[in-house]
Every structure is written in C-alpha cells, then in structure tokens.
Amino acid sequence: MTKGWVIGRVSGAPVILTPSWFLAAAVLTLLFAPTVRSFAPGLGVGIYLVSFVFVLLLFVSVFLHEVAHAVVAKSRGHEVTELAVTIWGGHTAYSGTSRRPLDGILISVVGPLTNLLLAVVCWFAFQAQPTMTVPALLLYAAAFSNAFVGVFNLLPGLPLDGGQILESAVWAVTGSRTRGTIVAGWVGRVMAVGVVAWALGWPLLNGYEVDLFTVAWAALIGAFLWSGAGAAITNGRTREAVAGLTVASLAYPAVAVPVATTVSDAVAAAQRAGAGHVVLTDALGHPVAYADPAAVAAVPPAQAPLTPVGAVAVGLPPTAQVDVHLAGQAMLDAVASATRDAPLLVVTDAGRVVGLLDVSHVVAALQAARGR
Structure with a gap:
C-alpha cells in the first residue's frame, strides 16, 4: 500500500494522503499566487490563502476523478485496493485484470468525463456571478483546470486514461490485449516527445521567445509520460510471455x-x-x-x-x-x-x-x- 495517512474510505478501499501531496500543494500555491495578486493586489497575505483554496479545489477535482475510477472498477467486478492523493494528483489501484475491452474503456473514461462535467458546472456557476469577485475567479480557474485535466487525460497514450481507452479499443479490434498495450505505450512515448516539442516549437513558430519555465514543466510532464509509457510496453511484453505459461x-x-x-x-x-x-x-x-x-x-x-x-x-x-x-x-x-x-x-x-x-x-x- 502507498505510504501516507488514511483519511477515509471509498468503495471499501482506503483513501491515502501521501507526504508528496504537501510539496505539490505548496508549489501550486506559489505558482497561482501571481494570478491572484494581479486580480486582487489589495489582499496582501490573503493572496496565498486564496491561491491555496484554488489548489484544494483542484485536488478535490482530481480526487473525484479517482473516485469515479474506483466506483466503476468495483461495479465491473474488481476489488479496489486504494485511492492515493499524490504529487502527480492521484491514482486508483484495483486487483484483477479486465476480462473484456469494455471494462477497460468504462473504468478509464469516467475519470476524464468527471472532470469535464465539473468544468461545465464551474463555468455556468462563473457565468452566473454578477461581478468579477474572488469567488468568481476561483470558479473560472476551477472550470479551466478541470477542462485541462479532462482533455489531457483523454490523450490516446499510456499511462493516461486515453491510453487505456486506446489499449482496450485495439484489444477489441485485434483480440490481443498485449498488442493494445504496446500500441498505446508507443503512442504515449510520441505524446511525451510531443509535449516537449510543443513547448519549444510553438513560441519559435509564432515569433515568441522560448519560456524556460514552460519548457521545464513540459520536460517534467514528458518524462512522466515517457516513463509510464515505457513501463506499459514492458508490462505488455511480460503479459505476452506469461501467456505461454501453463x-x-x-x-x-x-x-x-x-x-x-x-x-x-x-x-x-x-x-x-x-x-x-x-x-x-x-x-x-x-x-x-x-x-x-x-x-x-x-x-x-x-x-x-x-x-x-x-x-x-x-x-x-x-x-x-x-x-x-x-x-x-x-x-x-x-x-x-x-x-x-x-x-x-x-x-x-x-x-x-x-x-x-x-x-x-x-x-x-x-x-x-x-x-x-
């Protein structure tokens, strides 16, 4: 089980808050603080409080994303073993393997759809605000962040949810889950390279100066995607080798x-x-x-x-x-x-x-x- 503090249970599984979450929360609070300062410079130290509230809203959204995975996984016959809130957002672990491609598609798609639904709700709530206040800013930021998380996770490459959907789709077409895993893993590697290429190429193509901060973030995300995609390819090949054991x-x-x-x-x-x-x-x-x-x-x-x-x-x-x-x-x-x-x-x-x-x-x- 992931190391951390058990703060609740969902679908019979412990919800674990990891020590790395505090680091992520601190970094994101500092990153969002300039946005709050430009909107409401008179808040003083309260800028960081508002920024931290946004971070909490973001992690609640990620948590609901994982809850959706857990609920559907359990409904498809899996035993959910944990939900963890981590520096990367979170993950849901469950035992057993999907017996049909449809199981993998349903378990994977509900997470991003949850974020997209939250984005719509926050957007309409923002539109209903009569003036641009701090709560309105938080609603706007929550709508944007949930839309980004939902769309990003639907990208068709492992280890993202969209990659798991692609894996199940290839499995359904070819009859080989291993082939689906390897295809989605290689697409994930392409996505990893693409994220870094976008951070470098987009400003150059449009005549802007390359932002080193953006490139650093893109490199971090790309490394995460590359590592996860590589692990998926290895697991797929292992599964193929295991299939020969009787x-x-x-x-x-x-x-x-x-x-x-x-x-x-x-x-x-x-x-x-x-x-x-x-x-x-x-x-x-x-x-x-x-x-x-x-x-x-x-x-x-x-x-x-x-x-x-x-x-x-x-x-x-x-x-x-x-x-x-x-x-x-x-x-x-x-x-x-x-x-x-x-x-x-x-x-x-x-x-x-x-x-x-x-x-x-x-x-x-x-x-x-x-x-x-």
Whole structure:
C-alpha cells in the first residue's frame, strides 16, 4: 500500500494522503499566487490563502476523478485496493485484470468525463456571478483546470486514461490485449516527445521567445509520460510471455493413492504411472496430503511394506487445488489465490489428480518469462 495517512474510505478501499501531496500543494500555491495578486493586489497575505483554496479545489477535482475510477472498477467486478492523493494528483489501484475491452474503456473514461462535467458546472456557476469577485475567479480557474485535466487525460497514450481507452479499443479490434498495450505505450512515448516539442516549437513558430519555465514543466510532464509509457510496453511484453505459461507444463506428474496405502505400494503405483510424486486421497477421493519424497526415501526398505504412506505425508487444505488446463494470467490468479494456504497445489483434470504444482517453480518460470 502507498505510504501516507488514511483519511477515509471509498468503495471499501482506503483513501491515502501521501507526504508528496504537501510539496505539490505548496508549489501550486506559489505558482497561482501571481494570478491572484494581479486580480486582487489589495489582499496582501490573503493572496496565498486564496491561491491555496484554488489548489484544494483542484485536488478535490482530481480526487473525484479517482473516485469515479474506483466506483466503476468495483461495479465491473474488481476489488479496489486504494485511492492515493499524490504529487502527480492521484491514482486508483484495483486487483484483477479486465476480462473484456469494455471494462477497460468504462473504468478509464469516467475519470476524464468527471472532470469535464465539473468544468461545465464551474463555468455556468462563473457565468452566473454578477461581478468579477474572488469567488468568481476561483470558479473560472476551477472550470479551466478541470477542462485541462479532462482533455489531457483523454490523450490516446499510456499511462493516461486515453491510453487505456486506446489499449482496450485495439484489444477489441485485434483480440490481443498485449498488442493494445504496446500500441498505446508507443503512442504515449510520441505524446511525451510531443509535449516537449510543443513547448519549444510553438513560441519559435509564432515569433515568441522560448519560456524556460514552460519548457521545464513540459520536460517534467514528458518524462512522466515517457516513463509510464515505457513501463506499459514492458508490462505488455511480460503479459505476452506469461501467456505461454501453463499449469500442464509446470506441474510434476503425480499419482493418487488412498491414504491407507503403504509406502511400498505407493512407490510402486508411482512407478507404474511414470510419476515422481504421490497424492493421498480420502474415502471420497478428495486430495488430503502429498507424500514427502525425502521422507519416503528415508523409510528403510524392510519397513516400507509396513509403513502407511500417511506417516510420511504433508497435509493439504481443500483449497490447494488448481485445474490443469489453466494458462497465462488466469493460472497466475488461481495460483495466487490457492497458495495462501499451501506452497504445493494438487493439479486436477475434471476432478482427477494428475500432478503437483510447486509454487516456487511457478515463480521461477515467471521470472524467466519477464527476463525474456
């Protein structure tokens, strides 16, 4: 979980105020203060108070943006894990992956649409003001900032919301989410370069002097976009590699024997089946334990026909099972859920025991896939 202070809950998830927010609030207050001073020079120190109020309104808008993401994510079957208010504004984290392109589109689009709706509301409220007062200035600034946040986030490149919409659209057309991620990631890199190019090229094309402050901000935003786009491309390629992982290829062959079977009979059954592992079942045929190979090997040959295999077995909870046909992300989700209770899982095919899956083997294969 992101480090910070929990200030509330939304959709069952904690809302976290991070230490970096205070830095962002201070910088933005100083940046907006000259605008307030030019409008109301007589406010004195109150200029900074008005500027800080604008910053609060801005972060409330960003927070509502994240709330929209969280509410729709939960309605689409995801578990929302946190909403964080950070130096970049905020983010919403939720577990699981979108099963359909429509899920990604809906979760992504509601955030920018929330800001655009707030921009419209603030604009009409500003228009209703009889005179240009400080509250009117705040409404005008809130309308402009929400419009900017909404439009900027709809730009079609990851890690922006518009990039996630593009990812889902390409996924829907091609049938490959990985292809959608990589396309949206590269578009995000183009956007990153474009932001810096605009900051440098626009004034030069129009005969103005380049503003170094604007260029610095553009470079910061461009670096953020480039980094996020690069991470998205890497994740997309990792997902493609992970898609090739299957339970069938990672599991060790195993044979099922009744719990009352002797060690010698269990070893013989494993040899006949060409399996290196033994799973013990109860009277109903449900897996309840597995024979520890080291303990089996330690039983003296003379004692093997007399020793129940249950004496050298390790118990398994009923949830420690995984289907042999699972692959890719579905396999990882199932393994992550089942291994809360056991480091080894019984692999079944239509209820029949066919193998054992060692979680450490899965982790090693996942690391190798990411390395490739």
